[in-house]
Structures are given as C-alpha cells and as structure tokens.
Amino acid sequence: MKRIAALILLASLSANVLAFEPFVVSDIRIDGLSRISAGTVYNYLPISKGERLTTDEAQRAIRALYQTNFFSDVEMDRQGNILVIKVVERPSIAKLTIRGNHDIKTDDLKKGLKSIGLAEGQTFDRLALDRVQQELITQYYNRGKYNVSVIPHVTRLDRNRVAIDLEIREGKVAKIKELNIVGNHAFTDKQIEKNFESGTTNWMSWYSKNDQYSSDKLSGDLTKLQSYYMDRGYADFAVDSSQVTISPDKQAMYITADVKEGAIYKVSKVHLLGDLILPKVMHSIVNAWVKPGNLFNRQAVENSTKGIKAVLADMGYAYAKVDTIPKLDKKNRTVDVTLYVQPGHRIYVRRVIFQGNTHTEDEVLRREMRQLEGSWYSQAAIDRSKIRLQRLGFFKKVKISKTRVPGTVDQVDINVKVEEQSAGSLMFGVGYSQYSGMILSGSVSENNFLGTGDRFSVGAQRSNYYTQINASYYNPALTENGIGLGYNVSLSKADYSSLGSQYASYSNSTRSFATTLGIPISDFQGINMSLGLSSTKINTYSGYTPQVLIDYQNAIGHQTIHSWTGSVGWTYDTRNSYWAATRGGLLSATVDGALPGSTVQYWRFTGEANHYWPVGGGFVLYLDGQVGYGNTYGNQTYSRTFGQYVAGQKYDYPFWQNYYAGGVRDVRGFQDNTLGPRVCAGINSTTGKAVQPDANGNCNSSYYYYAQPIGGAFKVLGTAEVYLPLPFLKNIDTARVSLFMDVGNAYRNFQSFSTKQLDASYGISLHWRAPIGPLIISLAQPFRTQPGDSHYEERIQFTFGSQF
Known part of the structure; x- marks a missing residue:
C-alpha cells in the first residue's frame, strides 16, 4: 500500500508541473493565497529569483510545499521567465467538538489532538483526522471497550473553514468471564490471584472494577505473577504465553496464562x-x-x-x-x-533553584532545605527537604529534581518546583458535639504572612457554655538556626453550670497573654518555652456548686486568681503524616504551671507517647499512652481535711486546672469529662458537712440527683487501635475506620491511683475529613465501669467542625 501511495503521489506531482525547458527565474508569483502569507510560502520554497529551474527542482519544490500540510493542491506554471505557483489552501479548523466521551476527559483529549495538529485554528488535514480516529479506538480497546466507535463529522463553513464534530460511542466494558492460570502446581489459583487487579465478578466488583478487562491491568498482573514466584525461590519461572479471546458480542473476555514454574533455587x-x-x-x-x-x-x-x-x-x-x-x-x-x-562521579550541588513561588519569598523555602549549595549531593537531605516544604502548608505540590550542569561531570543543579496554594483563610464554621452542643466559630488566619512564612490569626468561638476570643503571631525563623518567637493573647469565659450534672457547677472568665519561644533540636524534635500572665475570675454558687470547691475558694480568699505562667515542652515527631499516619510516632513532655508570686503556685506534667506500625495487609496498629500529674509548691497555708480547709498546710491542686477523663477524644463510650472524682452540691442539714454520693453515685440532694465530676490532679489514658484496610476507603487521607479499646481515668491525686478504678471501653470509630471540618463518629461499649458511671455512658458519640 505504501508503494502504491508513493507512485500515486509521484504521478500527481509530475502532472502538476507544466513541461518546460529549464530557465532562469526572474520573479516568483503565488496565486490562491487567502489565509497564509506569501512570506511563509517563500520560507518553505527551495527556489529563489535568479536561480535556474529544472523539472526535477520544480518537483522538489512542489513536494516541499505539500509537506507543509498547508495546501491540498499545488501547481506550477510559467509566464515568460516568471514562475507562477498556484495553490489551494487546506481549510482551517474553526471549531472542534467532542461528545459522548466519559472514560477520557475532554480536556485530555483536546491536548492530545493538539499535539498532532488537530486543534481549533490549525490547518485541517484529513489524514491526521483518520489517525486520530484509529488512536482513540486503540485507547478505548486498552480500557476494555471493544464496542467503541469514533465517528468524525466534518462540516464545511464559509471562508475556507471547517467544523469538526467527533462523536464517540464508548459502549460497555467487556467483562472477564474466565481467568485461568495453566501450569501452576506449587500455588493455588487463589493464592496467585490474591493481588491481581483483574478477576471475575465478585461482590466487590461494583467498586473495584476488577472484572472490567484492560490490557494494561493484565500486563501488570502477569508481572505480579512472575514476582510472586521469583520471590519464593523459583528463579527460572516464566510466563510462556497469554491468550485473550473475546466473545462474538464483544462483551465477554476469556483470559488464559500458561506458566512454567521451574524448580526452587x-x-x-x-x-x-x-x-x-x-x-x-x-x-x-x-x-x-x-x-x-x-x-x-x-x-x-x-x-x-x-x-x-x-x-x-x-x-x-x-x-x-x-x-x-x-x-x-x-x-x-x-x-x-x-x-x-x-558509583560514578561524586556529585556536588552548584545551585538550588526555586520555581513557582510567586508569593512566598525564596528565603522561606531555602531555610527548609537540608540540601545546601556547594555541598555534596545527598538524597536523604533532598527527601527531608521535600517533606519539610510540604509540611509548611503553603504548597499544593512540591517537586524536586536534579539536572547536570552542562560541561561538567560532577555538578548538578537542584530544581525545586512548587505550586502555591492559599495559606490564609477567612473562615466561619459551625460544629456540634454532644458535650459542647452547637459550636460557632470564625477566624482570619494567614500562615504565610506577606510571603515571609510568619503565622498570624484572629479568631472567636462560641458554644452553649464557652466563649473565646484570641489573637496570635509567630515568627518561626527569628534567627538563622530556626529559633521562633511568638505572642498570644486570649479572652475566654465558661459557665459550666449550664451543663447540669456533666460538670461541676461554677463559671470562670480568663484573660491571658503569653510569649513563646521555639527552639529546634533536629528535624524531628524541638523545645517550646513560654512565659506569660493570666487573670482568672471564678464564680461559685451556694447550694449548686460542690461545697469542696466553695471551701477551696474561701480558703484562698480571692475570687480572682492572678498567675505568672510558664512552660517548657519537648516533642519528638517521626510520623509520616499529620492526619493519617501509617508509621512513626510522637513523644511529648510538657511541664507548665504558675510561677512564684502567683495567687496559687502549682506545676503540672503532661506526657504522651504513641506509635503507628503497619502490620501487613493494609492494617495499621496504633498504641497511645498519656499521663498527667499536678501539684502545688511553696509556702501556701491551707489544705483540705475531711471536706474542710485548715490553716498551716499547703493548698490542694487548684480545681480549675484539674484533669478530666471520658469523651469522644478520650475514653470513648462515656460523656466528655465525666469520669473520675465526683462530689455533690449542698450541705447535709444533719451533719453540716457536704453531701456525699452513695455507692451508686447518687447524691439524694434537692439540687442535683447525680454527683458532679470535678476531675483530679492525676490522669492516665491508654488506647489500642487497629485501622482497617477497607476497599471502599482507599484514600486514608480522607477517611479511616478503626477498631479500638480505650482505658483510663482521672484521680484526686497520685496517691489515689488504683488500676482497679480504670474504666475501659471498646468499639468502632470513623474519622472523616469532611468539607465542614473533621468528623469523628464512634460506637463504643463500656465493659469496665465504676459505681455511678452508668449515668454517664454514651454509646454513640460524634463531633464535627473545626474549633479555633
């Protein structure tokens, strides 16, 4: 066919050349141009004025003009010594429409068509259209759609233009009816096909699409088959052949692979x-x-x-x-x-080049780089640099590549290409939790303030018992070695009496200011310190607030507590993801409290250790342990004895700083903050002392039937969780499902700790990054409880929306 086409073209070219004796061209005239300029034609024409033109050279000139694909016909004539070239322009594509496509996006199709010259504004070439038609059919065949048809419609328009309409009828994907492995003896079909993407229809095919035939999938499965054997000693294993047949109606596929297992080596x-x-x-x-x-x-x-x-x-x-x-x-x-x-040549980095950061300053990116200019190339440093850039949250994509420096064998340039995303937000949110009720929040934040990498935010939050307004500013790179400095101011007000027996009945309002200092130790660990001051006003209510809390406030002699606050914290974070980690862990320890000169001098320690382990098959094991302990110090002169405060001894740990247990983020299956010590409101008229709860946690008080949780100075919490590889939740960055067991409780102090008083629950939990904010739903069943806990059990718990 190619030889016949070549003969036809040669014959047509000869016919388009008027027979003439060779002559010297005095001038060149081009007739028939409307859209293409004469200058463009002259650039492609291998003939110039003053040259001698022969028949062979004329044929070569015609071929050159045909090869431009601008013309459907080219003829040459002679008027005296003037060369006359008569052309017929190919029409231009005025409009390109694609319809009926579902598997392949229209934008992707148009990009592919443009690369071969079929796009709006281009010259129309019928041969190119035929090639496109066959290529599209091939692509659909690779997707298992053998009933596909691609029908091009070409409509002539005025001014030598055409409109092209590509009508695609995709048809249905051919289903795999049989998948046979022939020649396997050491392993069963089920073992071999376990990780195949291709397979016959099963109950999950609606989601996995495993029964839809694809040549690419089959090729990948045969590679997996070879790897399966060669990873188990079969060094000379081979797939001898594979056959794919299709039914006459092109709806069913039959696949057979013949294998040669060989021996174990x-x-x-x-x-x-x-x-x-x-x-x-x-x-x-x-x-x-x-x-x-x-x-x-x-x-x-x-x-x-x-x-x-x-x-x-x-x-x-x-x-x-x-x-x-x-x-x-x-x-x-x-x-x-x-x-x-x-090894080859040892390479060092000449330059680190940043691209795509139109808003973020180069210096912000450069300080995250662990690969330095002028130093030896290090893949580990580059990989770590990419992770640090991604964790900034300023970029959608981060791509790092290397290119050799021309003329050298031992130098490369590192190209860091980023795609920026908005690092600021104006957010108004609505959330809900069974503990806090409806949560309204609003904030203005900028995590990349003026492109410097500094963080600034102002926000407010309101729930049925809590109101907070705060503002903060943090510079993460105050010095070259990464020391950060920040400030935070906050106003908050909480009325716990509105929560009924779920919390001790009192209210407080707090104003605070703190400055923070961040000191990096390594890429994985750092120290944070803060120094500030706060003022907390506490209101108690006679007969409603537990008497022990009223006694504590009376002993202090102040309704408003002034504190100089300080804290030192250490973190070591090796998690591979903040939201959906699958390996690594977090260690943290913080000591904070009220410094000398405060109304009540106290300190507390909070520590946490957790880790993620992939255990195979997509399962991930997560273990977490937390502990909190607080106490007072200094020459403070009151202590509680038998429900009253007496002079001469130091204060107990302040109740407004107590640790609490229970809730959707704590020991699931119990209402938030309800586990641990509980007391009653009111005074026993007979004894004159505070009402004590009975063995079932009841108060028999005219104010509150159930005892009120007040928390304690010591808390322990443990969690064991297994994240499940559910096939319909392949993207764990969006949602995760887990089976869990929680255990923990809060105690009055460390001396009161007893393992016999630990509460425990088990259940299933869903974590979903919904558009409205993180959503957590847990179905829990307590299986170890203390007296009175039954009043606070909560089987289904959920919370959604971001809290500022």
Missing part, C-alpha cells in the same frame, strides 16, 4: 564487586537481605541494590549503578548472585 554465593566506597556498610546491607543457603528472592536482591544506591546517593554519588547478575546452576538448583557496584 537456593542462593549458593553472593559476590559484591566493583568500586566499594564503604565495603563494610555495603556487605552488611547485602547480608541483611541475601544470604547463602536462603531461597532465592528477587525482591530481596532488589532491596539490596536499593540500599546500596541509597547509601551512595547520601554520599554524593547521585548516579550510582548496581548491576545484578544471577547465575543459575540448574543441576544443583542454586543461584550465584553477583552485585557489581559502579
């Missing part, structure tokens, strides 16, 4: 050759994965090569190669594995 020897920069380190890496006597495992060999490359890349050998050479001894069924190391 063991590793006989492991050789590490080449230029070994760190022989001991490299040998230890290989020995950790590939050992003589073990079954051959291709994945283990690949892990060895990756480990060696990673070590070399961190030392500056950015383009190191490690070639794997397995030598099979079929007689003894052993494999001799040789790893040949070629």
